[in-house]
Amino acid sequence: MMLRTEPFVVNIGPQHPSSHGLFRLRVTLDGEVVKDLELVLGYLHRGIEKLAEGRTYTQNITLTDRLDYLAQMTNNWAYVIAVEKLAGIKVPERAEYLRVIIGEMMRLSSHLCFIGFFLNELGAYFTPLFYMFRDREKIIDLFDMVCGQRLNYNYMRVGGVSHDIPEEFVPALKRLLDEMPRLIDEYEQLLSGNEILLARTKKVGILTKEKAINCSASGPVLRASGVKWDIRKVDPYSVYDRFDFEIPVGSVGDVYDRYWVRVQEMRQSVRILKQALEQLPKGETKAEVPFLLRPPVGDAYGRIEGPKGELGFYLVSDNSIAPYRWHVRPPALLNLTALRELAIGWKLADAIVIFGSLDTILGEVDR
Amino acid sequence: MTVALGVEAVARKVAETFPVTTITTDRDALIVPPESLLQVAQYLKDTPGFDFGYLTCLTAVDYTDYFEVVYHLTSLKHNHSLVLKTRCYDREKPTVPSVVSLWQGADLQEREAYDLMGIVFSGHPNLKRLFLWEGFPGYPLRRDYL
Numbered sequence: 077m078m079l080r081t082e083p084f085v086v087n088i089g090p091q092h093p094s095s096h097g098l099f100r101l102r103v104t105l106d107g108e109v110v111k112d113l114e115l116v117l118g119y120l121h122r123g124i125e126k127l128a129e130g131r132t133y134t135q136n137i138t139l140t141d142r143l144d145y146l147a148q149m150t151n152n153w154a155y156v157i158a159v160e161k162l163a164g165i166k167v168p169e170r171a172e173y174l175r176v177i178i179g180e181m182m183r184l185s186s187h188l189c190f191i192g193f194f195l196n197e198l199g200a201y202f203t204p205l206f207y208m209f210r211d212r213e214k215i216i217d218l219f220d221m222v223c224g225q226r227l228n229y230n231y232m233r234v235g236g237v238s239h240d241i242p243e244e245f246v247p248a249l250k251r252l253l254d255e256m257p258r259l260i261d262e263y264e265q266l267l268s269g270n271e272i273l274l275a276r277t278k279k280v281g282i283l284t285k286e287k288a289i290n291c292s293a294s295g296p297v298l299r300a301s302g303v304k305w306d307i308r309k310v311d312p313y314s315v316y317d318r319f320d321f322e323i324p325v326g327s328v329g330d331v332y333d334r335y336w337v338r339v340q341e342m343r344q345s346v347r348i349l350k351q352a353l354e355q356l357p358k359g360e361t362k363a364e365v366p367f368l369l370r371p372p373v374g375d376a377y378g379r380i381e382g383p384k385g386e387l388g389f390y391l392v393s394d395n396s397i398a399p400y401r402w403h404v405r406p407p408a409l410l411n412l413t414a415l416r417e418l419a420i421g422w423k424l425a426d427a428i429v430i431f432g433s434l435d436t437i438l439g440e441v442d443r
Numbered sequence: 444m445t446v447a448l449g450v451e452a453v454a455r456k457v458a459e460t461f462p463v464t465t466i467t468t469d470r471d472a473l474i475v476p477p478e479s480l481l482q483v484a485q486y487l488k489d490t491p492g493f494d495f496g497y498l499t500c501l502t503a504v505d506y507t508d509y510f511e512v513v514y515h516l517t518s519l520k521h522n523h524s525l526v527l528k529t530r531c532y533d534r535e536k537p538t539v540p541s542v543v544s545l546w547q548g549a550d551l552q553e554r555e556a557y558d559l560m561g562i563v564f565s566g567h568p569n570l571k572r573l574f575l576w577e578g579f580p581g582y583p584l585r586r587d588y589l
Contacts, residue, residue, distance in 0.1 A: 117573055118574035293548075305519055310522055377499075377526075388500055388515075390515075413551055
């Protein structure tokens with residue numbers, strides 16, 4: 077006997093444990109198989125781009141903290157790089173090193189969060205997450221030492237960083253770096269070879285190289301698809317050309333590769349941090365920049381390799397104290413472009429895992 | 444190091460291929476009129492030597508006299524970049540052809556520009572507001588929106 081079936085629409089979110097914030101997926105299902113998927117965004121839209129047009133260049137650094145709230149200081153960094161490009165400001169060498177140190181710590185912390193939440197989506201509820209948060213806590217403590225904050229750091233300034241690191245920071249970071257490779261080994265031992273993880277992620281949600289490039293994917297998502305493209309290497313900003321590190325690249329472009337690339341990136345971050353601490357010069361940490369900065373008329377696009385991908389700021393100046401236009405190129409939003417095609421044909425539970433593997437953060441998507 | 448291509452040289456080459464269009468340059472950007480945008484974009488994407496296969500960033504700016512849509516293009520093959528701009532002077536219904544057929548990465552970015560700046564991207568497969576709800580009055584990122 078033939079059963080009459082019809083497609084069924086399910087709303088996942090906006091309040092859902094796997095939605096990484098307020099976010100709705102409108103999924104059309106045939107049984108358990110995803111037939112269509114639509115993104116419904118905007119639940120966290122705060123109009124940051126409009127807000128920024130009414131605040132000075134320095135005040136806007138605070139707003140960048142609220143974009144990707146798991147990697148705040150890389151947002152600060154991308155923004156100040158764009159302003160420095162716009163106004164032609166040179167940053168002291170020590171400040172550049174401090175930025176690299178902070179940026180790589182931020183990458184570690186962001187990837188730890190990714191692994192924790194991603195495993196949550198696979199059904200390993202909270203045990204891996206607590207391992208990750210145990211170690212992320214150590215990084216956050218160091219940030220607390222640097223700028224007295226644990227969430228919205230607001231540490232970078234146009235022309236440098238807000239103040240120098242305290243004396244006890246370097247030895248504390250060295251201790252953490254000695255410990256970190258062992259911790260990453262521990263995660264890999266627990267997770268990377270885990271049979272359930274492999275069964276759920278291998279060959280699931282394959283993003284081909286061509287598709288990844290065409291969809292403007294960036295960061296670990298692009299590299300997992302086999303594209304060796306890391307802005308730290310191909311367009312070195314700050315002092316990244318002075319460090320010796322590798323770019324991990326995936327081979328298949330499936331969910332597992334996106335996980336694996338991030339774990340390997342953590343190892344490379346530790347490598348960069350060790351070199352940065354060795355080379356850390358003495359000197360000024362902030363260039364002389366007027367408090368009310370008036371960049372010359374023009375536009376500039378500044379970008380960095382953030383933990384989620386290429387984070388860019390497009391700024392237009394009309395020579396007043398506030399930017400004329402302030403646009404963010406959010407890696408998390410652009411990585412979502414491919415989600416629909418990745419998820420179609422997979423079971424609903426796999427679609428959640430594919431979504432999780434893109435490391436979406438809604439503060440940045442909605443802005 | 445990503446090399447920003449010299450716009451003058453690119454402008455000459457594009458003008459040779461499309462003699463009818465008016466190509467201008469402004470600082471380090473190539474400016475094409477909206478009606479030939481799609482052709483020029485296709486040319487930049489497919490011509491060997493340019494190979495702009497990656498659309499880095501798409502956004503719109505309101506200069507009150509006109510709207511400017513800005514495309515940051517990158518070639519992952521040659522590691523060079525180019526800024527392409529187009530201007531439209533109609534404030535009521537500014538229309539620019541959609542480049543989703545060339546770069547799928549433009550999909551959500553064009554929807555965002557439509558949502559917040561009110562630029563209509565003709566030929567976009569699903570031009571709906573991205574963040575705000577349908578029926579939201581006005582376009583917040585325009586300079587005359589208070």
